Amino acid sequence: MKTLDIDAVHAFVLTAELNxxxxAAEAMDSTQSAVSLKIGKLEKSLGRRLLERTPRQVRLSFDGELFLPAAKALLAAHAGALEAFGRTQRRLVIGVSHHIVGPELPALLRRVSEGRPGLTLEIRVAPSREILELFDRNDMDAAIVLRHDSRxxxxxxxxxxxxGxxxxxxxxxxxxxxxxxxTQAAPCSVRSMAIDVLDAAGLPWNEVFVGGGVGTIGAAVSAGLATAALGRRVAPADTIDVGPRFALPALPTRAVVLHAHVTDEGARGALRALGAAIRASEKAYRLP
Incomplete structure (x- = not known):
């Protein structure tokens, strides 16, 4: 009877979900070549090609689409078997800047939670400044924020x-x-970034809407009231980058930084999975 390598199945599921x-290698704390080798051996064992590989993308084959639900069920059963003699509960409190997570948050949480039945996730979404203050007071285990300066x-x-x-x-x-x-009310760092860029270019501006979070700013932008400096991952799907159209100055990028207090492997693995999922969910550049 054929047996399946659980690590290989895990590598396949992560690669399929993160494309x-x-x-997938980042989430598993491994290397790309090792993940590719595991999946290759899994495909050989099954006698089926599970993934279609091209230089630009990875996607499921027809057989991969059929196998994915069963692979997820196998991972869940395996995790349940490991917990048969008592489940170790772990609460992981993570703060995330609201300029980093958008509509893809449910998918991110699902990817982090899968295969971790003993993990309780508590996610707090707020401005980076507020998240860092809570992290420094040890009110959360990890913080994912934007770095705006060298302080x-x-x-x-x-x-x-x-x-954009x-x-x-x-x-x-x-x-x-x-x-x-x-914009958001001061002292929002993204607001400061946008205003500084416009002032440096000598372009006049006028705040016509001040929101209480990225969601409210997105609503104002979708309604056509104004433009806003937003990360493309959090911008509403019905918006575009009008910078090129109106010859607006380019906005700088900002590093997304993970701060963490955790030392146990379960929590570290969850954070690796979250970081990989954030990178994989970056939206493509949208032209007007």
């Missing part, structure tokens, strides 16, 4: 977040007139 051997250089950089001047496709701006902005 990347690289991201704090600790933590692990997991991603470079890109920003996001607006509704029919947003109108007359050159020479103040640019209509939707």
């Amino acid at each position: 990347s051997f690289t991201r 704090r250089l600790d933590g692990e950089i997991i991603h470079e977040e890109s920003f 001047w996001m607006a509704a496709p029919d947003f109108h701006h007359q050159p020479g007139e103040p640019l209509k902005l939707a």
Whole structure:
């Protein structure tokens, strides 16, 4: 009777969900070549090709689509078997900047939670400044925030977040007139970044909407009231980057940094999975 390598099945599921051997390797604390080798052996054992590999993407084959639900069920059963003599409960409190997570948050949480039945996730979404204050008071185990300056250089950089001047496709701006902005109230660092860039370029601006979070800013932008400096992953799906159209100055990228107090492997594995999922969920650049 054939037996399946659990690690290989895990590698296949992660690669399928993250659409990347690289991201799967990050989540497993392994290497891309090792993950590829595991999946190759799994495919040989099954006598089926599970993934279609091209230079630019990885996608499920027909047989891979059939195998994926069974593979997930096998991983869940394996995790349950390991917990047969008592489940070790672990609460992991993670703070995440609201400029980093958007509509993909449910998918991120699912990927982190899968195969970890003893893990209770507590996610707090707030401005980076507030998240870091809570982390430094030991009120949370980990923080994922934007780095806006060189005053704090600790933590692990997991991603470079890109920003655009996001607006509704029919947003109108007359050159020479103040640019209509939707922002968060000061001292939001993304607000400061946007204003500094406009001031440096000598472009006039006017705040026409001040929101209480990225969600409210996104609503104002979708309604056509203004443009906003937003990360493309959190911008509403019906918005585009109007920077090129109106010759607006480019916005800088910001490092996404992970700060963590955790030492146990279960929590570290969950954080690796979350970091890999954030990288894999970056939206493609959207032109007007």
